[in-house]
Amino acid sequence: MDRRQGLSVRLKLTLSYAGFLVIVGAVLLAAVWVFLLRGRSSSLSFPDRSDFLRAFDPSSFGPVVFVPAGILVLAFLLVFGLVGGWILAGRMLTPLIRITDATCKVANGPLSYRIRLPGRRDEFRELADSFDTMLAQLEAHVTEQQRFAANASHELRTPLAVTQALLDVARNDPNHEIRELVERLRVVNTRAIDLTEALLLLSRANQRSFTREHVDLSLMAEEATETLLPLAEKRGVTIETSGDMSTTIGSQALLLQMTTNLLHNAIGHNLPEQGVVWVNTLAHPNTAVLTVENTGEKLTPQLVSTLTEPFQRGTERLHTGHAGVGLGLAIVKSITQAHDGTLTLTPRPAGGLRVTVQLPAASAHTQTAGDQN
Structure with missing residues (x-):
């Protein structure tokens, strides 16, 4: 499936962490401003409607340095959120990166590769263990199919080789007994038919198409x-x-x-x-x-x-x-x-x-x- 290039999961998580920190910081600064810097020093009770109206009145600002300081705090939280979120997202996505690398290796190489992700059980490790189990089953199935194909080719080649040998003898010896040749060909052909029917039956059973x-x-x-x-x-x-x-x-x-x-x-x-x-x-x-x-x-x-x-x-x-x-x-x-x-x-x-x-x-x-x- 063709898809357009989008943002990486790590970048999305980083932006989410940083945005969350900025929003929390803004709410915290607003709460400090409303409760502590609006002339209600005697009480920290919930502000009434007049407090919220004064919050948007520039002439009613308390400390002049609050707004610039708040902007600096928000900027610090943004930078801290981006850097910390990038590092945290990288650590959280490390198991997923290993699983992705394993998928690429298996797609372009042998099926014997296993992730074997260390650590205690969690969602990523359950996914890695399931992937390892799937690879083991797939490797066993492919090996069995390859062995079966090789054995089937060998078994089918035997009656064909015998038939070819009988026909060569009959062609080189015109006086050869035809009745005996026909009987031997019939036996060999019957064995080839039985083998072919058995292979078809085996394939039908494996496909569960019944x-x-x-x-x-x-x-x-x-x-x-x-x-x-x-x-x-x-x-x-x-x-x-x-x-x-x-x-x-x-x-x-x-x-x-x-x-x-x-x-x-x-x-x-x-x-x-x-x-x-x-x-x-x-x-x-x-x-x-x-x-x-x-x-x-x-x-x-x-x-x-x-x-x-x-x-x-x-x-x-x-x-x-x-x-x-x-x-x-x-x-x-x-x-x-x-x-x-x-x-x-x-x-x-x-x-x-x-x-x-x-x-x-x-x-x-x-x-x-x-x-x-």
């Missing part, structure tokens, strides 16, 4: 179980579901995708034989809880803490043939955050993973309004 409605997490768990039951049977995994109706407010499509991802992750990264997946929903006064727990290899807390990062895969994922695109739990995390919920990953002592999603529960008033609509 319509909110009442969603029962227990129904989402049942639907996801029915969808992935063939995969579970193929893998020799048993799915056990339990729990009561647990209602929240959000996107039914995104919450179903979240539940499906959790269940798919639990099935694909389970024991080679006789694995089990437990799906449970709970309803608390303020939260709706979905828990997906599975058997599997023992996981370290360090590994578990990285599983929600985009394109992060555990060791088991890379050896089971079910590596996926590396965005399953990252999408779950984004959908949970988009619904103002919390996601907790805990390694099971006996092996496997326990994932808990806590979402704000739909209040009774909101449920009634939703039913009426």
